[in-house]
Amino acid sequence: MAESLSFFQKVNTDFDKAARFTDYPLGLLEQIKICNSSCHFTFPIKRDDGTIQTIHGWRAEHSHHNLPTKGGIRYSTLVNEDEIIALAALMTYKCAIVDVPFGGAKGGIQLDRNQYSESELERITRRYTYELIQKNYIGPGVDVPAPDFGTSETEMAWIFDTYITMAPDKLNAIACVTGKPIEQNGIHGRRGATGRGVVYGLEEACSIEEDMKSLGLTAGLHGKSVVVQGFGNVGYHAAKFLMESDARVTGIIEIDGAIYNPKGLDVEKVAEHRAETGSICGYPDAELIKNPNDGLELACDILVPAALENQLTAANASEVKAAIVAEAANGPTTPTADAILQERGIMVIPDTYLNAGGVTVSYFEWLRNLSHVQLGRLGKRFEDSTQHAMLHAVEKATGYQFSNEERQSIHGADEEDLVNSGLQDTMIRAYQELRETRMAHRSKNDDVDCRTAAFINAIHRIAQSYMQLGIFP
Ligand code: GLU
Numbered sequence: 001m002a003e004s005l006s007f008f009q010k011v012n013t014d015f016d017k018a019a020r021f022t023d024y025p026l027g028l029l030e031q032i033k034i035c036n037s038s039c040h041f042t043f044p045i046k047r048d049d050g051t052i053q054t055i056h057g058w059r060a061e062h063s064h065h066n067l068p069t070k071g072g073i074r075y076s077t078l079v080n081e082d083e084i085i086a087l088a089a090l091m092t093y094k095c096a097i098v099d100v101p102f103g104g105a106k107g108g109i110q111l112d113r114n115q116y117s118e119s120e121l122e123r124i125t126r127r128y129t130y131e132l133i134q135k136n137y138i139g140p141g142v143d144v145p146a147p148d149f150g151t152s153e154t155e156m157a158w159i160f161d162t163y164i165t166m167a168p169d170k171l172n173a174i175a176c177v178t179g180k181p182i183e184q185n186g187i188h189g190r191r192g193a194t195g196r197g198v199v200y201g202l203e204e205a206c207s208i209e210e211d212m213k214s215l216g217l218t219a220g221l222h223g224k225s226v227v228v229q230g231f232g233n234v235g236y237h238a239a240k241f242l243m244e245s246d247a248r249v250t251g252i253i254e255i256d257g258a259i260y261n262p263k264g265l266d267v268e269k270v271a272e273h274r275a276e277t278g279s280i281c282g283y284p285d286a287e288l289i290k291n292p293n294d295g296l297e298l299a300c301d302i303l304v305p306a307a308l309e310n311q312l313t314a315a316n317a318s319e320v321k322a323a324i325v326a327e328a329a330n331g332p333t334t335p336t337a338d339a340i341l342q343e344r345g346i347m348v349i350p351d352t353y354l355n356a357g358g359v360t361v362s363y364f365e366w367l368r369n370l371s372h373v374q375l376g377r378l379g380k381r382f383e384d385s386t387q388h389a390m391l392h393a394v395e396k397a398t399g400y401q402f403s404n405e406e407r408q409s410i411h412g413a414d415e416e417d418l419v420n421s422g423l424q425d426t427m428i429r430a431y432q433e434l435r436e437t438r439m440a441h442r443s444k445n446d447d448v449d450c451r452t453a454a455f456i457n458a459i460h461r462i463a464q465s466y467m468q469l470g471i472f473p
Contacts, residue, residue, distance in 0.1 A: 195237025197357015
């Protein structure tokens with residue numbers, strides 16, 4: 001029954017579960033939950049072969065309690081109004097959980113990008129942006145898109161270029177979209193940010209010995225076996241950074257099959273193989289699993305769904321062998337599957353927390369664009385010279401000579417260092433808040449899982465914003 005709910009209803013099921021642990025007026029909870037506005041655009045495009053086609057696109061702004069609203073734009077055949085509203089709602093909660101001061105939004109165009117040429121995609125993206133401008137669904141202080149499933153820096157550059165042509169305020173127009181190419185005022189570290197955030201979040205969760213012990217695991221990521229579903233931007237970067245953190249990526253699942261090697265896969269080599277052949281299947285140093293669905297049932301310590309929604313369902317949740325499900329995608333687990341996983345003692349680290357790295361670094365990009373200065377630009381050289389003066393003083397006092405390597409590793413922070421340190425701090429802090437909420441409820445004998453704790457924290461933060469507006473007592 002619960003499996004037949006729409007995606008937005010599923011998000012609201014999770015919300016309601018958490019709302020029961022708060023005592024806000026029902027009207028306020030209703031206001032937090034509802035989607036504030038959404039728009040369906042249809043427009044024609046002329047294909048390269050001269051035929052005319054109608055394109056369907058949406059943008060939903062789920063919550064205006066903070067402005068601008070923020071969220072990606074996805075290109076996929078699955079895009080529809082309910083999906084976009086559900087994803088916009090998840091953005092609202094995600095931003096609140098990691099304390100990024102945006103409301104939630106999401107956009108999408110219903111298409112399979114492989115069926116379109118580059119110039120068709122450019123025309124579609126520019127026309128979609130024009131619709132957003134006309135309906136006031138874009139602007140640095142209004143609503144700020146970013147990449148999502150099926151989009152990248154290229155589309156963001158087209159969106160920016162279309163927007164600035166029409167914008168009355170050229171000075172701040174650059175902050176109308178994030179995830180832009182570096183040369184177009186993007187920020188270092190944005191491309192890998194969601195995947196990096198997933199790893200920072202997992203590192204924090206796995207560092208707590210008591211929690212790991214109850215899952216039958218040792219503390220730390222070192223040596224843990226991980227299966228990643230999806231090898232797009234999020235899945236690839238999560239796998240790459242997991243490998244760098246000494247975890248073993250034993251399986252990668254893609255739409256046309258999965259690959260498995262219990263000793264660990266070399267993520268970069270898998271990416272090279274895919275770039276050469278168009279698929280991860282056929283990668284020589286692994287066993288091929290023809291049915292990708294079987295990949296989700298592989299034995300491992302951590303399963304990372306990093307593809308699309310509704311992947312872990314009532315049909316396969318009892319077959320999951322992992323001790324931890326780390327939700328890098330948005331909405332990969334249905335509420336029924338979630339209940340089965342909880343029942344089986346599997347720890348689910350929820351999407352609303354774990355994949356917030358993308359929007360966190362988007363926030364840094366937006367701030368950088370509004371301040372018109374690259375992060376670290378003012379202090380870097382000063383820090384460089386004070387740190388080198390310090391080295392010199394240590395050498396003089398101790399007689400020790402630092403090697404060239406040691407010398408090079410000491411430098412003032414550049415933009416990417418600052419971005420990664422801000423991201424890590426955000427992920428650690430939000431996890432601690434989430435765990436504190438769990439513990440506080442546990443001491444009252446309420447069994448609150450991570451997802452519910454994250455939602456409770458989001459509800460508190462959003463309710464506070466409304467209260468500051470003086471609307472609610
Ligand atoms: N599309 C990403 C997400 O789902 C990032 C959104 C953003 O940066 O605004 O979180």
